[in-house]
Amino acid sequence: MMFLIFGIALLVLVLRDIFQTVVVPRGKIAGYRIAPLLVHNLVWPPFRYAASKIGSAAWRAEVLGLFAPFVLVMLLTIWICLLIAAFGLIAFALDSNFSPPLDSLLTALYVSGSSVLTLGASEFTTKSTAARFLLLAAAFVGMFVTASVVSLLFTLIGAIHRREILVSITANIAGSPASGIAVLETYSLLNGQKSLADFYDEWHHWCADISESHKAYPILPFYRSNDPLTSWLTALGAVLDSMALLFSANPDMDCFPARVTYHFGSQLVNDLANTWKLELPELQAPSDEEFHSVYLRLQAANYCSHDEKAAKENFALLRKEYLPAHRALCQYIAASHPPLSTEYRLQLPTLQRK
Numbered sequence: 001m002m003f004l005i006f007g008i009a010l011l012v013l014v015l016r017d018i019f020q021t022v023v024v025p026r027g028k029i030a031g032y033r034i035a036p037l038l039v040h041n042l043v044w045p046p047f048r049y050a051a052s053k054i055g056s057a058a059w060r061a062e063v064l065g066l067f068a069p070f071v072l073v074m075l076l077t078i079w080i081c082l083l084i085a086a087f088g089l090i091a092f093a094l095d096s097n098f099s100p101p102l103d104s105l106l107t108a109l110y111v112s113g114s115s116v117l118t119l120g121a122s123e124f125t126t127k128s129t130a131a132r133f134l135l136l137a138a139a140f141v142g143m144f145v146t147a148s149v150v151s152l153l154f155t156l157i158g159a160i161h162r163r164e165i166l167v168s169i170t171a172n173i174a175g176s177p178a179s180g181i182a183v184l185e186t187y188s189l190l191n192g193q194k195s196l197a198d199f200y201d202e203w204h205h206w207c208a209d210i211s212e213s214h215k216a217y218p219i220l221p222f223y224r225s226n227d228p229l230t231s232w233l234t235a236l237g238a239v240l241d242s243m244a245l246l247f248s249a250n251p252d253m254d255c256f257p258a259r260v261t262y263h264f265g266s267q268l269v270n271d272l273a274n275t276w277k278l279e280l281p282e283l284q285a286p287s288d289e290e291f292h293s294v295y296l297r298l299q300a301a302n303y304c305s306h307d308e309k310a311a312k313e314n315f316a317l318l319r320k321e322y323l324p325a326h327r328a329l330c331q332y333i334a335a336s337h338p339p340l341s342t343e344y345r346l347q348l349p350t351l352q353r354k
Helices: 002-023 027-032 034-052 057-065 067-093 105-116 129-174 180-189 193-216 232-249 256-275 288-300 308-320 323-332
Strands: none
Touching: 002 034, 002 067, 002 129, 034 057, 034 067, 057 067, 067 105, 067 129, 105 129, 129 180, 129 193, 129 232, 180 193, 180 232, 180 288, 193 232, 193 256, 232 256, 232 288, 232 308, 232 323, 256 323, 288 308, 308 323
């Protein structure tokens, strides 16, 4: 009876975990799921430490890129092993219902594993309806778990593709890694300051997508970009910096999408840092010389309506809303921080007029 109770309890817990991870993922119950425990507590800390010892940035990015697929395979393996254990305990409790009888727990695990993996143990036959339905249930659950993981894989791939499209666009207009001042200069260079609203509106939708998907699927943040110098967090930080610079230099600028995106992006990084229970670092404001060079570039791009001192004070206040949480997230997932400024210039072909 003890084996039967333990087996049923384990089966219910595993099926509940699969259901909450694949069918109805919700970030608020992450503490009671295997995937967040596996990612944040067991595998990622030693993996990140080992990767930090690699000197080459390109090779370090390659190694870090293996983490998320490795965890996904490990998660499937854990689910299958736990299901085999659960059905094995139940089968061992019903040992007399098999012919020949299951003489040990190891034999019961063999019968359970052959059913979960839909192989079938031909040397054992069932003598009761309960045993027959047990093996049928084990085969059904095994196929359900495999199909669920395949479905999960397609969901993750779709979320990654949606995320990386805008990251690639930002890298194209502002360099890799991107910077906030490079974003603003590119739009000014192309006389496209009015198009900034459309750019920030796209990032508003991007933040909404990330808020939903990356909280529900804890493995998603660890999928890396193809470029070793950037990531989704790096691009987000550059966009937040660009809005902070824009509003600090011109507080009266009428750009509603930018204001909404700044609020949503700041809330997103703080929510993720709180979800992962990260300790926020204390950060210093940029030096006078560093901000002065950025301010001169803002002036040249025709963004300034305030003097430099007021702009710097505004920038410090705006950046305080998101920068500590963003830096904590970058440090945690080993992503590069966006620089305050870069010398990137978008090069477009020019045509000769006849």
